[in-house]
Amino acid sequence: MKPKIVYQDENLLAINKPSGWIVNEATTTKNKPVLQSWLKKNFDYEIAKSREFRSGIVHRLDKETSGILIVAKTKKAFRLLQREFKQRKVRKTYKALVHGKVEPRQGVIKLPVGRLPWNRQRFGVLPGGREAETSYQVETYYKKGKEAFSFLTLKPKTGRTHQIRIHLKHLKYPIVADEFYAGRKTAREDRKWCPRLFLHAFSIEFIHPQNGKNIKLEANLPEDLQQILSSLN
Numbered sequence: 001m002k003p004k005i006v007y008q009d010e011n012l013l014a015i016n017k018p019s020g021w022i023v024n025e026a027t028t029t030k031n032k033p034v035l036q037s038w039l040k041k042n043f044d045y046e047i048a049k050s051r052e053f054r055s056g057i058v059h060r061l062d063k064e065t066s067g068i069l070i071v072a073k074t075k076k077a078f079r080l081l082q083r084e085f086k087q088r089k090v091r092k093t094y095k096a097l098v099h100g101k102v103e104p105r106q107g108v109i110k111l112p113v114g115r116l117p118w119n120r121q122r123f124g125v126l127p128g129g130r131e132a133e134t135s136y137q138v139e140t141y142y143k144k145g146k147e148a149f150s151f152l153t154l155k156p157k158t159g160r161t162h163q164i165r166i167h168l169k170h171l172k173y174p175i176v177a178d179e180f181y182a183g184r185k186t187a188r189e190d191r192k193w194c195p196r197l198f199l200h201a202f203s204i205e206f207i208h209p210q211n212g213k214n215i216k217l218e219a220n221l222p223e224d225l226q227q228i229l230s231s232l233n
Contacts, residue, residue, distance in 0.1 A: 003035060006068060007217050011210045012081070013043075013056070013071040016219040019196050023060045023069070035069070045073035053078050059085055059159065067094070067201025068219040072209070080209035085159065091205040094154040094164060095221055097142075097198040097228065098173040099186070102150040106137040109167040113160045122180065123162045125170045133157040134167045142232035144193070149176065149232060153202070164199065175199055176228075194228050 003021065007014040015035070022029050025036045039048055039055045047053040056072040058081045072078035084090050114129030116122045135155045142149040150173065154164050165181045168174055174182035176198040177190040205216040221229075 003038060006219055007215075009210075011073055011077040011208070013045075013073060014204070014217045015069050015071060017061055017066060017069050017201075019064050019066040019222070019224075022063050023057060024054060039071065047073065047075055047078060058082055059090075061201055062162070062165075062197070062199070064197035065199045065201060066219075066222050066225075068204050068217055069201070070204060070206070070217075077209040081206065084206055088157060088159075089207060092156060092159075092201065093203040094156070095139075095200045095202045095225075096152050096154060096164065096168070097176045097194075097225075098150050098152060098168050099147070099176065099182070100150065100173045101141055101148040102136070102138050102152065102171075102173050106135070108133060108135045109171065111167060111170060113163055113166050123160070123166055125166060130160055131158060132160045132163050132167065134164055142229070144232050151229065193231065196224070198225060198228065200225060 001018040003018060004016040005013060006016050017035060021033045021035050023035050025034050036055045036057060047056045053075060056078055058070050058072055058078060061067060061069055070081060072081050110133045111125045112127065112129035113123055113132045114126040116124045137153045138150050139153055140151045142151060156163050165175055165178055169181040174186065177187055177194045178197050179187045182190065200221055203216060203218040208215045
């Protein structure tokens with residue numbers, strides 16, 4: 001699957017990133033689909049080929065997370081959008097399917113996160129870590145056999161690496177098929193019926209860098225994840 005353009009004007013692009021695509025180029029991304037390389041190849045806006053401005057990529061999504069991603073086309077738009085992210089003016093919404101019956105049906109998770117000192121590759125809830133806040137709401141409860149699942153809408157107030165995944169794991173509601181945080185055995189069982197991380201960046205709301213208007217863009221839940229939900233009771 002190729003990325004799809006959800007919105008475009010002379011200042012920015014909004015892309016629906018498929019699961020499996022890496023966002024930024026790196027030495028380790030050979031022979032894998034990379035969004036930055038795709039932008040360089042297919043577009044010719046002001047900073048499309050710029051390494052300094054990462055081809056306009058303002059924020060990231062994990063490789064297996066699908067959904068909406070904003071790309072700036074000019075240096076000015078890049079700087080203004082980056083500032084909005086830093087000042088937490090950008091509002092993002094995610095959808096996730098998690099293990100367990102999440103109760104209460106809505107709430108706010110405020111737990112500091114950071115790199116684990118004993119495993120620098122991993123992040124976790126860490127006293128003295130960086131503040132992180134995620135609000136959630138249960139949309140639907142599901143069952144598969146005897147096991148309960150919850151379909152959630154999540155709004156991270158901060159943008160820490162793996163924040164949503166870490167917060168849910170800490171509360172003992174890991175995201176379905178999360179090989180990093182659900183535990184090896186659980187993830188292996190999940191992948192028999194859900195072949196990838198069930199996390200999707202559903203919408204993003206921000207101030208347009210040119211006209212100052214509020215703009216909200218959405219990317220519907222992709223077909224593969226919709227089919228997973230239909231397979232549950």
